[in-house]
Amino acid sequence: MIASAQTGAAATFGRRRLKDRAFTAFLWACGGVALVPLGVIAYYVVRRGLPALSVAFFTKTPAGPLDPSAGGMVQSFIGSGLIVGMACLISIPLGILTAIYLSEYGRGRIADAIRFVAEILLSTPSIVAGLVVSAVVVTAMRSFSAIAGSLAISLLMWPVITRATEEILRLVPQELREGALALGLPRWKVILRIVIPTAGAGILTAMMLAVARGLGETAPILLTALGSDYVNSSPWRPTDAVPLRIYDYARQPLEALQQVAWGGAITLMVGVLVLSIGARVLSARQERRLR
Amino acid sequence: MIGERRWKRAGVGGAIVFALVAAACGGSGGGGGGGSFSGVPLAGAGSTFAAPIYTQWAKDFNGIESGAQVNYQAIGSGGGVDAFTKQTVQFGASDAPLQPEQQSALPGDAIEIPTVLGGVSVAYNVKGIDTGLKLDGATIGDIFLRKITSWNDPAIAALNPGVSLPNTPIKPVHRSDDSGTTFVFTTWLSMGSGAWKSGPGAATTVQWPAGEAGKDGSDGVAGYLASTDGSVGYVSYDYAVANHLGVAAVKAQDGSFVAPSVDSISAAGGGLQLPIAPDTNVLNSTAPGAYPLATTTYVMIYANQTDKDQAQTLVDFFTWGLTKGQDSAAQLEYAPLPEQVAQAALQELSKINVGGTPVTASSSVTG
Numbered sequence: 158m159i160a161s162a163q164t165g166a167a168a169t170f171g172r173r174r175l176k177d178r179a180f181t182a183f184l185w186a187c188g189g190v191a192l193v194p195l196g197v198i199a200y201y202v203v204r205r206g207l208p209a210l211s212v213a214f215f216t217k218t219p220a221g222p223l224d225p226s227a228g229g230m231v232q233s234f235i236g237s238g239l240i241v242g243m244a245c246l247i248s249i250p251l252g253i254l255t256a257i258y259l260s261e262y263g264r265g266r267i268a269d270a271i272r273f274v275a276e277i278l279l280s281t282p283s284i285v286a287g288l289v290v291s292a293v294v295v296t297a298m299r300s301f302s303a304i305a306g307s308l309a310i311s312l313l314m315w316p317v318i319t320r321a322t323e324e325i326l327r328l329v330p331q332e333l334r335e336g337a338l339a340l341g342l343p344r345w346k347v348i349l350r351i352v353i354p355t356a357g358a359g360i361l362t363a364m365m366l367a368v369a370r371g372l373g374e375t376a377p378i379l380l381t382a383l384g385s386d387y388v389n390s391s392p393w394r395p396t397d398a399v400p401l402r403i404y405d406y407a408r409q410p411l412e413a414l415q416q417v418a419w420g421g422a423i424t425l426m427v428g429v430l431v432l433s434i435g436a437r438v439l440s441a442r443q444e445r446r447l448r
Numbered sequence: 449m450i451g452e453r454r455w456k457r458a459g460v461g462g463a464i465v466f467a468l469v470a471a472a473c474g475g476s477g478g479g480g481g482g483g484s485f486s487g488v489p490l491a492g493a494g495s496t497f498a499a500p501i502y503t504q505w506a507k508d509f510n511g512i513e514s515g516a517q518v519n520y521q522a523i524g525s526g527g528g529v530d531a532f533t534k535q536t537v538q539f540g541a542s543d544a545p546l547q548p549e550q551q552s553a554l555p556g557d558a559i560e561i562p563t564v565l566g567g568v569s570v571a572y573n574v575k576g577i578d579t580g581l582k583l584d585g586a587t588i589g590d591i592f593l594r595k596i597t598s599w600n601d602p603a604i605a606a607l608n609p610g611v612s613l614p615n616t617p618i619k620p621v622h623r624s625d626d627s628g629t630t631f632v633f634t635t636w637l638s639m640g641s642g643a644w645k646s647g648p649g650a651a652t653t654v655q656w657p658a659g660e661a662g663k664d665g666s667d668g669v670a671g672y673l674a675s676t677d678g679s680v681g682y683v684s685y686d687y688a689v690a691n692h693l694g695v696a697a698v699k700a701q702d703g704s705f706v707a708p709s710v711d712s713i714s715a716a717g718g719g720l721q722l723p724i725a726p727d728t729n730v731l732n733s734t735a736p737g738a739y740p741l742a743t744t745t746y747v748m749i750y751a752n753q754t755d756k757d758q759a760q761t762l763v764d765f766f767t768w769g770l771t772k773g774q775d776s777a778a779q780l781e782y783a784p785l786p787e788q789v790a791q792a793a794l795q796e797l798s799k800i801n802v803g804g805t806p807v808t809a810s811s812s813v814t815g
Contacts, residue, residue: 219503220507221503221504221507222499222500222501222503222504222780223504223776223779223780295534295536296534296536298536299534299535299536300491300536301491301531301536301537383491383493383519383521383523383537384519384521385519385521386503386506386517386519386520387489387517387519394489394491395491395519395521405522
């Protein structure tokens with residue numbers, strides 16, 4: 158009796174161990190499969206993009222159809238900087254202030270409404286943001302412009318900053334606030350001197366994620382900033398951007414222009430990667446601090 | 449450049465702004481001031497077909513009027529008309545004339561001028577047949593309808609007495625994407641082949657008979673043609689030249705067979721009458737020596753302008769394009785406008801005015 162029960166138990170354990178092993182292997186395989194597309198993208202972009210990088214690529218504007226290989230895309234880099242820079246000026250203060258309101262003061266209907274709006278905007282397709290700004294701002298201004306592009310991008314960056322910053326501010330221990338208030342600090346000083354510095358790195362992370370999002374957007378810029386073959390510094394004029402130029406050149410039959418598009422892809426990928434890794438490093442440090 | 453001043457006033461420091469302002473100071477000249485007119489920035493958008501020539505004109509023209517940065521973006525003919533209607537660009541560009549409903553949507557009177565010509569070639573790759581095979585609309589229609597399936601078909605032989613045709617099966621290839629080239633080709637087929645008109649008809653994409661190859665983009669079709677024996681397709685003239693494909697001499701209205709060339713495409717523009725009407729096209733032109741499958745492309749400009757410098761730059765740019773700029777047309781495999789058509793287009797351009805005062809071209813472009 159006992160012996161057979163033991164062998165039965167051993168068999169059960171054996172089966173379970175086998176199942177456990179098989180399932181572990183399966184999950185590892187899934188993880189591996191998930192990594193494959195990332196690897197393929199990185200490999201392909203680097204392989205096609207690296208040969209495109211040259212001094213001319215970073216310093217020259219398009220050379221024209223008679224000699225397409227002699228040009229670069231400096232106007233796209235400056236344009237992206239201008240558009241995303243202005244979008245930051247708009248969306249970062251707005252986003253952080255909204256987040257402070259939501260986490261420190263936000264109770265009741267208004268706060269819920271703001272949260273709801275941010276949530277909706279977060280999941281709004283970017284082309285819709287572009288379409289709205291194009292219909293309202295571009296038509297009213299009678300010109301495609303960098304500022305219109307910035308407004309469209311701001312619509313996408315603001316909710317990212319707001320939601321991420323609010324989460325971070327909520328992580329700041331309630332005890333810190335209570336302690337400061339108990340010492341007689343006014344509420345605004347508590348927020349400015351205690352809450353924000355404590356959450357500092359986390360807020361920076363939120364900004365970086367938002368910038369990474371803004372840098373890679375094509376559709377809203379296509380409808381608002383139009384694109385340009387010239388270096389432009391005026392917020393009121395049509396302006397180029399890196400993803401726009403990639404989209405444009407990738408569809409050209411000329412090998413030389415496709416090459417430039419790959420160059421744009423690798424610089425954009427590296428830029429976004431640096432921002433994302435920076436955000437991860439900062440947020441990891443932040444979590445250690447708050448724990 | 450109010451924008452830049454505002455920037456500085458806003459006190460946005462840092463290297464980026466410095467670099468931007470420095471670049472802008474180097475780039476933009478501004479109008480008026482100190483003798484000859486130096487132009488102001490312009491934005492234009494539309495036709496993809498015309499993008500290379502306008503981009504090249506912009507480059508060359510920038511050397512004449514240093515402040516004139518003509519920014520042309522190829523967003524497609526439809527997008528160009530839309531942006532022009534909303535006045536978000538200073539000129540629109542389209543491969544088709546404005547239609548009546550498009551004209552009535554415009555906020556003001558606009559002029560339409562042709563700028564360059566192009567051709568669609570019927571290209572083939574058949575071992576044993578040299579370039580210049582003679583074909584007419586009905587035969588080409590039957591080939592693409594799969595009614596004619598072999599290169600030695602009696603219909604082809606009848607058009608080519610004395611040419612020994614191989615028994616190779618015909619492999620037609622078409623554009624699988626939405627394409628202006630397809631529109632031109634099928635419009636022309638509908639004119640010459642009743643069976644085509646009542647069948648697939650004319651559109652940027654049509655219902656092709658089963659079993660035909662479809663390729664994405666002109667390069668896709670050209671690539672198929674270059675590598676497939678017995679193939680026949682349609683590509684814009686420049687692709688046929690670049691890929692050394694055999695091109696058919698197509699039967700013209702007067703019964704002669706005309707092969708595409710810069711001269712024969714240019715001749716097709718001879719029949720263009722200005723002002724441009726909604727049904728204007730240069731297909732099956734009756735002008736002598738004209739290639740039947742020719743196309744043209746247009747720019748649209750508002751006649752009544754408000755900004756003096758912009759109006760001056762527009763007039764200067766297109767005056768230059770219609771005269772000296774025609775030289776670069778052939779280099780980019782377009783065909784220049786016939787002289788009298790270019791003159792008629794210049795005449796249209798003279799309708800541009802600011803508050804009733806006509807804008808005449810600067811001496812820098814006419815001299």
